[in-house]
Amino acid sequence: MKTIKAIFTKEKQNEPTGRAYSFNTELDVKVGDLLASNDYKGKYLQVVGVEDDVYGYFSYKTGELKKDMSSGCGLIKTLGDDTVIVDERVMETNYTGF
Numbered sequence: 001m002k003t004i005k006a007i008f009t010k011e012k013q014n015e016p017t018g019r020a021y022s023f024n025t026e027l028d029v030k031v032g033d034l035l036a037s038n039d040y041k042g043k044y045l046q047v048v049g050v051e052d053d054v055y056g057y058f059s060y061k062t063g064e065l066k067k068d069m070s071s072g073c074g075l076i077k078t079l080g081d082d083t084v085i086v087d088e089r090v091m092e093t094n095y096t097g098f
Contacts, residue, residue, distance in 0.1 A: 005047070007045070037079055
């Protein structure tokens with residue numbers, strides 16, 4: 001399991017912009033990978049960061065990642081087993097695997 005930060009996008013961005021969200025995943029991802037999930041149809045998640053530790057919570061106020069629940073924290077979502085790393089060559093042929 002690893003904690004990642006990702007942005008929502010319709011296509012891979014060379015210089016990703018936008019708000020990053022934290023997720024936990026069992027996939028062996030790296031920065032720049034695009035992920036497809038049934039939870040986010042019509043959008044991809046582009047990985048913009050991979051944390052050194054696994055976190056379970058985040059601060060609503062600051063976005064800081066935390067291992068333990070405390071006041072003002074939310075649960076970091078774990079991406080489902082249906083989540084896959086999308087090969088960019090497949091994207092060009094209209095990926096419909098979800």
